[in-house]
Amino acid sequence: MAGDSPFTVKIGGRVQYSAQLVALWxxxxxxxxxxxxxxxSCLGRRVPTAPGVYAVSGRHxxxxxxxxxxxxxxxxxxxxxxxxxxxxxxxxxxxxxxTLYSDIWDLTIRWARLEIDLIEPIERLLLMSHSxxxxxxxxxxxxxxxxxxxxxxxxxxxxxxxxxxxAGAYQAPWxxxxxxxxx
Numbered sequence: 001m002a003g004d005s006p007f008t009v010k011i012g013g014r015v016q017y018s019a020q021l022v023a024l025w026x027x028x029x030x031x032x033x034x035x036x037x038x039x040x041s042c043l044g045r046r047v048p049t050a051p052g053v054y055a056v057s058g059r060h061x062x063x064x065x066x067x068x069x070x071x072x073x074x075x076x077x078x079x080x081x082x083x084x085x086x087x088x089x090x091x092x093x094x095x096x097x098x099t100l101y102s103d104i105w106d107l108t109i110r111w112a113r114l115e116i117d118l119i120e121p122i123e124r125l126l127l128m129s130h131s132x133x134x135x136x137x138x139x140x141x142x143x144x145x146x147x148x149x150x151x152x153x154x155x156x157x158x159x160x161x162x163x164x165x166x167a168g169a170y171q172a173p174w175x176x177x178x179x180x181x182x183x
Contacts (some may be wrong), residue, residue, distance in 0.1 A: 007128055008053075009128070015097070016102070016144065016166070017149070018150060019150050019152045019167070019169070020072070020150045020151050020152070021152050021154060022114075022118060022122060022152065022153045022154070023154050023156070024053070024112035024114065024122075024153060024154070024156070024159075025112055025113070025154045025156055025157040025159060026038075026055075026110045026111070026112045026155060026156070026157040026158050026159045026160075026162065027046070027110065027112070027158055028108050028109065028157075028158035029042065029046055029047075029108065029109050029111045030045055030106075030113075031037065031107040031108070031109060032054070032109045033106070033107075039051045039081070039082040039085050039109070040082035041133045043078075043081065043082060043109065046110075047077050047078045047109075047111055048077055048078060048113060049077065049078045049079070049111050050076075050077060050113045050115045050121055051074060051075050051076065051077070051114060051115070051153075052069070052073070052074060052077050052112050052113040052114040052119070053071065053072070053074075053111070053112055053114055053119065053122055053123050053126060054072050054077060054080075054081050054109065054110060054111040054112075055068055055070065055071045055108065055109075055110045055111075055126070055130075055132075055162060056068070056069045056070040056071075056085060056107055056108070056109055056110070056132075056134075057069060057104045057107070057108050057141055057160045057161050058106045058107040058108060060133060063133075063182070065147050065161075066106065066151070066160065066161050066178055067132075068130040068132045068161055068162060069107075069132050069133060069136060070132050070133050070134040071084070071123060071126045071130060071132050071135065072084050072123070073120065073123040074119075074121045074167050075116065075119070077111050077113075077136075081109060081111065085109065103169050104126075108160060110158060110159065110160060112157070116142055118151075119159075121145070121147060121148040121151060122151065122153055123137065123152060125148060125149060125153060125166050125167075125168050125171065126162075127168060128154070128171045129163055129166040129170075129171065129172075130132055130163065131163070147171050148168040148171075149169060149172050149179065150169070151167070151168045152166070153165065153166040153167075
């Protein structure tokens with residue numbers, strides 16, 4: 001395999017590959033379904049002020065069952081999560097009232113701490129792997145950056161519908177001779 005890139009794959013063959021494992025321990029909080037609910041007050045102090053990634057799962061008219069609806073990143077989860085979700089999942093009504101979009105329900109907010117230098121590549125891998133409808137319409141069109149290839153994200157805890165393992169190499173196009181093979 002000398003001279004081959006780590007993603008040159010012979011169908012039915014094997015590839016020598018070196019990976020960096022990233023362990024995410026997810027915590028979660030369900031959001032009650034009622035008008036005027038404040039995400040900030042629901043989460044309270046449960047969400048840490050640490051850096052990390054977060055995901056919203058729930059039900060959506062376009063999906064069967066519970067699914068990942070939104071994924072984000074933050075230098076300070078407690079400050080970012082309520083602000084981001086209010087902007088992404090709520091709509092304005094008369095007299096300044098904001099309510100959840102009518103086609104989503106049974107929401108759960110999940111978060112995991114993460115070292116600051118891993119936030120961007122791990123968020124992108126989660127987006128590419130889950131394609132949540134509220135923020136990833138174009139993310140699968142751009143392949144992962146080479147620096148994202150070696151990461152393997154292993155999720156545990158209250159991960160809900162999040163995939164247990166996400167690998168940057170899986171998102172990268174494979175090469176078989178001169179043909180590109182997409183996973």
